[in-house]
Amino acid sequence: MILVLGATGKIGRSLVPALLDAGAEVRALTRDPSRARIDPRAQVVRGDLDDTASLPRLLDGVERVFVLTSGHGSDGAAQEAALATAAAKAGAAHLVKLSTTGVYFGQTDPISTGHARAERAIREAGPAWTILRPGAFMDNRRGWLQSIRAVGAVYGPEGDPASALVHVRDIAAVATLVLTTSGHEGATYELTGGEALTAEQQVAILGEALGRPVRYIEEPHDAARARMLAQGWPAAAVDGSFELKRQSAGNEDVVFDTVARLLGRPPLTFADWAREQRA
Numbered sequence: 001m002i003l004v005l006g007a008t009g010k011i012g013r014s015l016v017p018a019l020l021d022a023g024a025e026v027r028a029l030t031r032d033p034s035r036a037r038i039d040p041r042a043q044v045v046r047g048d049l050d051d052t053a054s055l056p057r058l059l060d061g062v063e064r065v066f067v068l069t070s071g072h073g074s075d076g077a078a079q080e081a082a083l084a085t086a087a088a089k090a091g092a093a094h095l096v097k098l099s100t101t102g103v104y105f106g107q108t109d110p111i112s113t114g115h116a117r118a119e120r121a122i123r124e125a126g127p128a129w130t131i132l133r134p135g136a137f138m139d140n141r142r143g144w145l146q147s148i149r150a151v152g153a154v155y156g157p158e159g160d161p162a163s164a165l166v167h168v169r170d171i172a173a174v175a176t177l178v179l180t181t182s183g184h185e186g187a188t189y190e191l192t193g194g195e196a197l198t199a200e201q202q203v204a205i206l207g208e209a210l211g212r213p214v215r216y217i218e219e220p221h222d223a224a225r226a227r228m229l230a231q232g233w234p235a236a237a238v239d240g241s242f243e244l245k246r247q248s249a250g251n252e253d254v255v256f257d258t259v260a261r262l263l264g265r266p267p268l269t270f271a272d273w274a275r276e277q278r279a
């Protein structure tokens with residue numbers, strides 16, 4: 001049995017069916033099963049990682065765990081440390097942690113340092129481990145779709161760097177491989193797409209997929225911050241994401257060949273992703 005954390009999230013939505021298709025038994029975690037749309041072949045469990053007393057129940061009979069905590073809100077590193085300890089106690093054999101390339105690059109923004117702490121907890125817990133460190137997700141660009149629909153334009157923060165965005169299905173495919181085959185214990189994999197694209201190039205690709213031009217408008221930092229706060233982002237998450245952006249600016253264009261090496265095919269492209277967003 002594989003316990004999947006973040007089963008309703010960007011990666012989890014692809015990972016759960018991929019694991020089931022590979023023949024695995026899956027226990028999918030969500031805080032609210034009534035709202036979650038999870039593949040019916042999975043065993044859905046209600047649980048909150050902040051409720052550490054519930055961990056033995058969630059981990060009962062589990063052999064491997066896909067460890068993903070949310071990048072904002074609760075303290076992900078504390079959740080992962082508690083989870084790792086409980087998983088070791090429950091006899092789990094293998095923990096596969098979703099981290100970030102920010103750790104590879106030694107970034108000191110709050111998201112990267114939280115993942116660095118969590119990686120240590122996972123490595124030291126006892127069970128075998130594998131660390132997956134993706135760069136920025138193509139799915140982050142879903143934040144653009146509303147303004148494209150409303151005004152045919154994308155607003156991006158000044159100086160947004162070229163980025164080797166990765167498709168979440170590729171992350172899920174690597175996670176599936178690591179969780180269902182042996183030989184990845186003790187490995188750390190950086191995961192990106194196959195090419196770095198500037199925001200303008202990404203917008204042009206989206207325009208092509210939609211069949212109409214989309215404008216790209218650079219926003220000064222203060223205006224971007226105000227817009228995100230007005231959209232309901234917590235201030236700490238907004239500032240943490242700007243700090244991450246500032247620190248990752250020189251790193252986001254680095255392309256790793258890990259996806260192609262592990263999967264034996266090229267990574268999905270931003271054009272693939274753009275076509276999937278057309279509707």
Ligand SMILES: NC(=O)c1ccc[n+]([C@@H]2O[C@H](COP(=O)([O-])OP(=O)(O)OC[C@H]3O[C@@H](n4cnc5c(N)ncnc54)[C@H](OP(=O)(O)O)[C@@H]3O)[C@@H](O)[C@H]2O)c1
Pocket residue numbers: 005006007008009010011012029030031032036047048049050068069070071073074076098099100101111134135136137140
């Ligand atoms: N976005 C990027 O570009 C990027 C790049 C590199 C790494 N990452 C990392 O990827 C991870 C996922 O981030 P994301 O933004 O894509 O989030 P996400 O996976 O789309 O959503 C968060 C997931 O966490 C679950 N969750 C949240 N709080 C929980 C709790 N207290 N107990 C149990 N489950 C909880 C949610 O499930 P329910 O709501 O169903 O409970 C949801 O499935 C983060 O660690 C982030 O740092 C992101």
